[in-house]
Amino acid sequence: MPSHTTVSIGLAACLSAGVLSSLWVKPSFGAALLTLVIFLGLTGLGLRRMPAVGYWIPAGLAAWSLGLCSMAWRLPENRPLHFLHFETQPGGWVGAKVLEALRHTPYSDRYLAEITRVNGNPAEGKVVLQLPAGPDTIRLAPGQEIISAVFPGPVGPTANPGQFDYRAYLESVGIHGQLRLNEGEYLLPPPPVGGRGGRLATLRSRLLERLDEAGFSPAEAGVARALLLGDRSEMDPEVQAAYRKAGALHLLAVSGLHVGIVAGLVYLVLAPLGRGRYGKSARLFLTVALLWGYAFLAGLSPSVVRAVLLFSLVSYALYLQRDRMTLHFMGLGWMVMIGILDPLWLLQPGFQLSFAAVAAIVVYAPALMRWWPWKRRPWGWMGNLFCVSLAAQMGTLPLSLFYFHQFPGLFLLSGLALLPLMGLVLGMGFAVLLLQSVSLLPAFLPALYNAVLSGMNGFVRWVAGQEGFHLEGIPWDGVHLLLGGAALVLGGISLRQGSRWCLRGAVLALLLLQAYGIWLRDQDQEVRRLTIPHKVAASGFWVQEGRSLRVFSPDSAALQPLLRDAALHGRASRIIHMPLENHYRWGDQNVRVLDSMGVYSGREPSPRLLVLTGSPRVHLGRLLEALRPAQVVADGSNYHSYVRRWEQTCRLQGIPFHATAWSGAFVTELP
Incomplete structure (x- = not known):
């Protein structure tokens, strides 16, 4: 018979697989619900008739179908009232309610809002509400209604390689559109009560x-x-960037540390209740209720929900005198958060990092403390802080490298200095x-x-x-994450259970991680790729040759915000800046750059690629007849009116045209 911890973690893994399957298959809610009913029925029948090992097969499938059903219920395709199903109508209008304020920029005020009405009909769905910023702009409060004749639009895809995928991030938190409004395009009715x-x-x-x-x-x-x-x-x-570099950003997230301190304060205040007949029960109930109230006030982020839920389960276990089952309760908390509260939390880095940190502390910190040589105070107390910080960083390292591509080398110094003071x-x-x-x-x-x-x-x-x-700039991808996570999980199982096979598996995962890095380095030596990025009012392009990135631009500072992502995406370790010229040649392919001067000669060889930059005032039809390019690209430094006219001219002459303003960066391989 498997242990409680094995069962809960296994069912949590099956539940997560069901959520991911729903994102891939996108089933209807009816089909997902029918699947759940079938597997729940098989699980109920197998409870009495199947052996213990065979019983967990339908139980795992039932957990999988629960994840499938939970995610299907939240897909916009299965929500008839979602605003994506409404069509824009003449004279139509949209009503929205502000949920919370997002980070504002110097140019716009940004809010998370929920669509409530479309053309007078009930509607739903979250959007990013963007209003122009100014000295006279009124900051909106949560609950404020807003009415506009402008309908929500889609969030555009990423324009350049390696750039942060803002649309994918918004979809991972259940936001499927944006509502951009200018002055005079919206009304603010009196805020409702409640x-x-x-x-x-x-x-x-x-x-x-x-x-x-x-x-x-x-x-x-x-x-x-x-x-x-x-x-x-x-x-x-x-x-915020300083806290991230110092490895202390987690201290600013309302999570287990905050919940633990609040719980300690509440326990002190409610200590007299523990003396009565039902005092322990009353103190447990009141503490949990107050902590959930604090979680609601803190915005119900995954970290605080995880911390309060885990505290509630562990406190109940201690009340029943069943300790040493933290991982079991973590599995139960995972299933409640993903299967019942919000399956989209599974896709959010904060949720993944919080569980990884707590699991690593539970598994690795005791082992690290056993190896700590000085047990007496104050060195034992400092060693406990050191081991907890190191274990948490070990657990979150693969995810941090995958999402943020950076590693704070002084995280131990930050933790040892700040953690003791966080209570104060x-x-x-x-x-x-x-x-x-x-x-x-x-x-x-x-x-x-x-x-x-x-x-x-x-x-x-x-x-x-x-x-x-x-x-x-540490270029970790999904394979790195899988191998690094496997090494941590297998190493943790080996520590807790003394399994040599798991220890060998952890070592094998680390060896494969090294081998994959060497293979990528060899593959990168063969890369020869030209990229014309999209950057408003900026000219230039770059060519990656192996691990070198050659940037051709009249103003290298203009493209600087894009180069870090480009180098990370292409695993380039060196960036070389060079001036922008009119003619380039790589092998049998030549590139012609036509700048704002618009100077060219009909005796030039036909380029494979013609790049229009700086809005040159030329008759494109005659230019195409003279140069006969195979491909025309207009970058982000051109006027949109020019680009539209050029696109029509190229279409008439049958020449492929690419505008970075509409289609994003242009990428092509070089010989």
């Missing part, structure tokens, strides 16, 4: 406003909002928030808390400034 989620969102918004009124400096105010209520919309990007920082913050919300905050407390946050930010900036310890 409504679905309106009161809670309004309460959170008011707490954030009260926190801002405490008088913190801008950088410290953004950190306080993130620490206490999980809101990063007003956080300074420079400060959070305790003071909650005191400030509580006293400020009831207008009883003394003048010295916000000044003191601002100094504490300033000192913490200063230390993080100093750690992030040690550039030699921060590794960036």
Whole structure:
């Protein structure tokens, strides 16, 4: 008979496979529900008639079908009221409700909104609401209704290789469109009282406003909002980047650390209840209820939901005197979050990182502590912090390299310095928030808390400034992630169960990881690829030869934001900047660049590729007759009116035309 931990983790894996299958197959909800009913029936029949080993086959299929059904229910294709099913009509209008504020930019205010009406009919579906920023722009509060004649549009694909796929990210959190509005294109009716989620969102918004009124400096105010209520919309990007480089960004996410401190405070306050007949039960119930209330105020992010749910399950296990089953309860929490609450959490890096960190702490930290040579205080206490930080970083390393392609070398220093202080920082913050919300905050407390946050930010900036310890541009892909994760999982099983086969499997996974890196390096030596990127008001292109990236541009700074992603995507280790010229030749293929001067000669050899840049004022028909190119490309530095005219001319003459403004970057292989 398998253990409870094996069963829960196995069923959680089957459930996750069902969610991913639903994204790939996209079944109808009826078909997914029928599949779930069939496998649940087989599981019920097998409970009495099948042996223990055979019983878990239909049970795993039932978990798989539950994931399939849960994800199918949330697919826009299976939601008749989703705004994607409505067609734009003359005189039509759209109603939306603001859910929360996103990070604003200097040019636009951005919000997460839910479509409520389309042409007067009930509708649903989340969108990114974008309004122009300005000195007179009114910031919208959660629950605010907005009406517009502009319909939501799709989110465009990535324009350049290696660029962050914003559309895929939005779809992973259940957002399938964007609503871009200009001044005069929308109305703001009076905000309703209450409504679905309106009161809670309004309460959170008011707490954030009260926190801002405490008088913190801008950088410290953004950190306080993130620490206490999980809101990063007003956080300074420079400060956030410093925390990421220092390996301390997880301290700003409302997660297990915050929940543990809040639980400790609540237990202290409710300690007298434990003396009565039903005191332990009452204290457990009240603590869990207050923690879930805090999770709602913090925005119900996957990290805080995971932490509160896991705390609730473990607390109940301790109440029943069943400890040492943390991984079992993690599996149960995984199934509740993915199968019941929101299957899209499975696709989010924060959810994956939070579970990976906790699992690694549970598995690896005890083993690391056994190897720690100094057991007495204070070295034993420091060793415990060291081992917990190292285990968490080990567990999240494959995911961090895959998603962020960087490794903070001084994460241990950040953890050892900041973790002991987080209890004080959070305790003071909650005191400030509580006293400020009831207008009883003394003048010295916000000044003191601002100094504490300033000192913490200063230390993080100093750690992030040690550039030699921060590794960036690590090109991990899905195969790296699979092999690295397999090594960690097999190594953890070997530690807990003493399995030599798992230890050998972990070593084999590491060897395959090295072999894959060597194979990629050999494959990269054969790469010869030309890329004309899309960048508004910028000219130029780059050619990758092996692991070198040669950038041809009159202004290398204009393309600089794209080069990091391009080098990471192509695993290039060297970038060489060169001036932009009019003629290039690689093997038997030549490239002709026609800039704003528009100078050419009819005696030139016919180019394989004609690049139009800088909006040259030429008669394209005569130019095509003179040069006879095989392909025409217009980059992002050209006027759109010119590009449309050129596209029509090329279509009439039967010459392929590519506009980076419409189709993204142009990529071609070179001989």
